Amino acid sequence: MGTAEETPGEEQPWGEVSPDAARRLLVAAVEAFAERGYHATTTRDIAGRAGMSPAALYIHYKTKEELLHRISRIGHDKALTILRTAADGDGGPAERLAAAVRSFVGWHAAHHMTARVVQYELDALGEEHRTEIVALRRKSDEAVRDIINDGVRTGQFDVPDVPGTTLAVLSLCIDVARWFNAAGHRTPDEVGALYADLVLRMVGSEPRK
Amino acid sequence: MGTAEETPGEEQPWGEVSPDAARRLLVAAVEAFAERGYHATTTRDIAGRAGMSPAALYIHYKTKEELLHRISRIGHDKALTILRTAADGDGGPAERLAAAVRSFVGWHAAHHMTARVVQYELDALGEEHRTEIVALRRKSDEAVRDIINDGVRTGQFDVPDVPGTTLAVLSLCIDVARWFNAAGHRTPDEVGALYADLVLRMVGSEPRK
Numbered sequence: 001m002g003t004a005e006e007t008p009g010e011e012q013p014w015g016e017v018s019p020d021a022a023r024r025l026l027v028a029a030v031e032a033f034a035e036r037g038y039h040a041t042t043t044r045d046i047a048g049r050a051g052m053s054p055a056a057l058y059i060h061y062k063t064k065e066e067l068l069h070r071i072s073r074i075g076h077d078k079a080l081t082i083l084r085t086a087a088d089g090d091g092g093p094a095e096r097l098a099a100a101v102r103s104f105v106g107w108h109a110a111h112h113m114t115a116r117v118v119q120y121e122l123d124a125l126g127e128e129h130r131t132e133i134v135a136l137r138r139k140s141d142e143a144v145r146d147i148i149n150d151g152v153r154t155g156q157f158d159v160p161d162v163p164g165t166t167l168a169v170l171s172l173c174i175d176v177a178r179w180f181n182a183a184g185h186r187t188p189d190e191v192g193a194l195y196a197d198l199v200l201r202m203v204g205s206e207p208r209k
Numbered sequence: 210m211g212t213a214e215e216t217p218g219e220e221q222p223w224g225e226v227s228p229d230a231a232r233r234l235l236v237a238a239v240e241a242f243a244e245r246g247y248h249a250t251t252t253r254d255i256a257g258r259a260g261m262s263p264a265a266l267y268i269h270y271k272t273k274e275e276l277l278h279r280i281s282r283i284g285h286d287k288a289l290t291i292l293r294t295a296a297d298g299d300g301g302p303a304e305r306l307a308a309a310v311r312s313f314v315g316w317h318a319a320h321h322m323t324a325r326v327v328q329y330e331l332d333a334l335g336e337e338h339r340t341e342i343v344a345l346r347r348k349s350d351e352a353v354r355d356i357i358n359d360g361v362r363t364g365q366f367d368v369p370d371v372p373g374t375t376l377a378v379l380s381l382c383i384d385v386a387r388w389f390n391a392a393g394h395r396t397p398d399e400v401g402a403l404y405a406d407l408v409l410r411m412v413g414s415e416p417r418k
Binding site: 036037038039040119120160161164165167168171172174175176178179186191194195197198201202204 | 245246247248249328329369370373374376377380381383384385387388395400403404406407410411413
């Protein structure tokens with residue numbers, strides 16, 4: 001996952017976006033969407049925040065929706081990589097589930113502004129883009145469900161409702177993006193450790209270490 | 210809690226708001242804020258949705274923020290009543306915690322549009338109103354923490370981090386408002402029952418029934 005997840009409180013560097021002007025516009029869009037919401041933000045606002053003209057913005061992004069899609073796509077790709085890496089990692093189901101929760105929570109805490117845009121503005125995506133993003137979200141669900149199913153199969157987990165528990169685990173982690181800023185006395189790592197323990201309890205993991 | 214919580218998928222009737230015109234404006238504001246966000250909504254939009262003129266709106270609400278505050282206040286009052294009723298109810302800590310989760314989840318599922326406005330637009334409240342709402346949220350936290358502390362005291366719960374677990378329990382319930390609409394194949398009651406079981410596991414409730 002690189003260093004972004006390990007830098008609490010700092011927005012992700014968007015290293016995959018180039019050139020520099022396109023990256024600066026993306027960062028400005030994240031800030032504006034997070035503060036005022038997608039619908040209240042104009043491309044003029046975004047260009048202004050990035051210290052650029054609206055005409056310069058259009059060189060890189062044809063529409064405001066294209067900016068949102070780019071942010072959402074990068075965010076969802078990261079989420080899926082985090083969860084898939086944990087699911088396919090070494091160790092038993094309990095270790096892999098704890099690792100998934102720790103890194104997923106860490107990302108939502110450290111990048112809560114990006115995460116809010118990614119999680120709350122799905123309805124603003126165009127039809128085609130929304131379909132693409134929903135497919136990525138299904139794969140993220142699958143990664144967590146795979147770990148839980150492994151634990152049920154080996155008898156280490158006791159989970160009467162696997163899809164419902166998968167949903168609850170992801171939901172618990174995602175909501176960190178909503179409250180994280182306000183409750184500033186816990187670090188992303190501390191929240192990740194607490195949540196990993198709570199999630200192992202949710203799946204009835206035995207023995208608890 | 211009245212009947213509102215028992216009517217899945219239906220927005221709350223706002224029976225406490227009168228006269229009828231003021232109530233219709235509030236319902237219109239909830240819809241507009243939930244769809245487009247607070248900052249993208251004008252008082253003209255809200256009046257239009259309610260089939261009224263902007264001038265008629267100003268008879269009841271002086272500003273858009275007054276509408277948001279009214280919605281937020283009513284929503285937070287309901288949340289606190291739900292949680293306090295469960296905390297002060299009959300039965301042991303496990304029964305009371307399960308009751309709190311079932312009714313809090315039920316409200317967030319059945320009234321997910323209102324709940325989203327209440328939960329996501331806190332930053333848009335004016336200073337004084339935000340202070341008032343934050344105080345109500347603290348009391349809601351307290352209600353859940355009281356139940357968990359009771360369970361720890363009687364030895365029925367095993368909770369190493371009471372404030373962190375309280376936060377997680379509330380967060381899990383609140384995030385239902387984000388995903389509920391999309392995952393339409395579970396009723397609010399079904400989600401409530403699933404979550405009550407998961408939360409009892411989170412607090413290490415023994416024996417599990």
